[in-house]
Amino acid sequence: MLALLFLSASLLCGCGGGNSGGGNTTTPPAQQAATPTIATTAAQNGAVIVSLADSTSGATIYYTLDGSTPTNTSQIYVAPLLVSSNLTVNAIAANAPTYTNSKVATQAFSPNIASGTLVWSDEFANSGAANAQPNSATWTYDVGTDCCGNNELETYCAWGSTTGPCTPSSPNAYVGTDGYLHIVALNPSASVYTSARLKSQGLFSFMYGRIEARIQIPESQGMWPAFWMLGNNITTNPWPACGELDIMEHIDGNNTPFGGPGNGSAPGYDWVQSSIHGTNLNGGTPYTVSGFSAATWHTYGMIWTKGQVQYYIDNPSNIYETFTPNTQTGTWPFDQGPQFIILNLAVGGDWPGNPNSTTVFPGNMLVDYVRIYSN
Numbered sequence: 001m002l003a004l005l006f007l008s009a010s011l012l013c014g015c016g017g018g019n020s021g022g023g024n025t026t027t028p029p030a031q032q033a034a035t036p037t038i039a040t041t042a043a044q045n046g047a048v049i050v051s052l053a054d055s056t057s058g059a060t061i062y063y064t065l066d067g068s069t070p071t072n073t074s075q076i077y078v079a080p081l082l083v084s085s086n087l088t089v090n091a092i093a094a095n096a097p098t099y100t101n102s103k104v105a106t107q108a109f110s111p112n113i114a115s116g117t118l119v120w121s122d123e124f125a126n127s128g129a130a131n132a133q134p135n136s137a138t139w140t141y142d143v144g145t146d147c148c149g150n151n152e153l154e155t156y157c158a159w160g161s162t163t164g165p166c167t168p169s170s171p172n173a174y175v176g177t178d179g180y181l182h183i184v185a186l187n188p189s190a191s192v193y194t195s196a197r198l199k200s201q202g203l204f205s206f207m208y209g210r211i212e213a214r215i216q217i218p219e220s221q222g223m224w225p226a227f228w229m230l231g232n233n234i235t236t237n238p239w240p241a242c243g244e245l246d247i248m249e250h251i252d253g254n255n256t257p258f259g260g261p262g263n264g265s266a267p268g269y270d271w272v273q274s275s276i277h278g279t280n281l282n283g284g285t286p287y288t289v290s291g292f293s294a295a296t297w298h299t300y301g302m303i304w305t306k307g308q309v310q311y312y313i314d315n316p317s318n319i320y321e322t323f324t325p326n327t328q329t330g331t332w333p334f335d336q337g338p339q340f341i342i343l344n345l346a347v348g349g350d351w352p353g354n355p356n357s358t359t360v361f362p363g364n365m366l367v368d369y370v371r372i373y374s375n
Contacts, residue, residue, distance in 0.1 A: 033059050033099035036091040038107045046111040047084035047119035052077045054093040063091040075337040078232050082206035084119040084374040086110045113374045121371040124181040131174040133159045138204050142197040153348035154195040165192050172196035183345045185363035197344035205232050205338035210375050212301030214368035219295045221252045222355035224346035225365045227300055229339040243333030244277040248300035251352035270294050274311035276323050281330025287313060287320055306335055
């Protein structure tokens with residue numbers, strides 16, 4: 001507006017030449033982005049789910065959880081996050097070059113929750129008389145054929161999808177009247193496979209705590225069930241730099257660890273796998289306890305603290321793997337920000353190989369619950 005007034009005045013007085021330049025204008029300074037807002041909803045036992053928002057169109061929100069002042073290199077906000085420990089959320093909004101950085105929004109949390117307290121869960125309850133949609137406030141889906149690499153054979157289907165070979169009449173993920181989440185691998189026609197990959201990406205995430213799920217998995221050639229996590233920042237810091245935490249993976253019990261069908265020294269030895277992945281970082285050893293059957297119900301869990309990841313089966317005291325930055329080579333990505341949860345049942349792929357005549361369809365992965373505890 002000032003530039004327009006100046007120009008109009010120049011035209012009226014007939015100014016020109018000299019040092020005026022005849023058309024000089026004044027560029028207004030960039031506006032400051034709006035300060036982010038911090039909102040909370042109750043989780044469980046004093047924990048809250050924190051959401052950040054900003055009214056500046058196209059603004060990016062940067063935040064910290066350690067009390068430090070956020071900058072344009074801090075964690076980018078992409079999903080609500082669980083807060084169950086004493087910490088301070090600081091956030092700024094930026095939309096350069098149109099807007100300069102906003103003022104810092106800050107909120108301190110002091111829930112003072114005792115370690116080992118249940119702070120969030122999905123119990124997959126269903127009191128109705130029909131199969132129900134998994135909670136859409138927590139779970140979304142990866143979709144498509146070989147959507148996510150590994151040369152998998154399945155087409156992942158979302159709830160209610162009508163895009164073939166997906167069909168709402170045979171959902172690949174649903175909460176049954178039995179109170180379990182069902183993730184179902186189907187073989188509707190020759191060489192056609194469907195399944196589901198649920199994820200909390202963009203909807204729910206957490207950083208540090210103890211997470212576990214009680215799961216029963218199918219054991220057939222080519223079945224690849226998994227319970228795992230990826231960093232919220234995967235869109236700006238692609239895999240593997242975002243970090244991957246594999247709480248449970250399994251392939252056919254007739255396969256030995258890291259071998260194909262019938263390979264290895266002890267065919268038929270049942271096992272599950274946990275692991276970590278980052279840039280130039282890979283670690284994990286199969287859980288191979290005599291008499292273990294992955295086909296029965298087990299609780300698979302992870303204890304995540306700053307600088308340490310531990311995995312257990314059935315009881316938090318039964319820790320069978322511990323990872324720290326000092327025990328691994330590569331870049332440790334597990335202290336950079338929250339992660340989201342994934343539950344899926346793949347069919348085929350580089351690791352388990354393809355289904356064969358012994359593979360049982362439908363393959364049914366059952367999940368009793370997913371729970372997070374404070375630590």
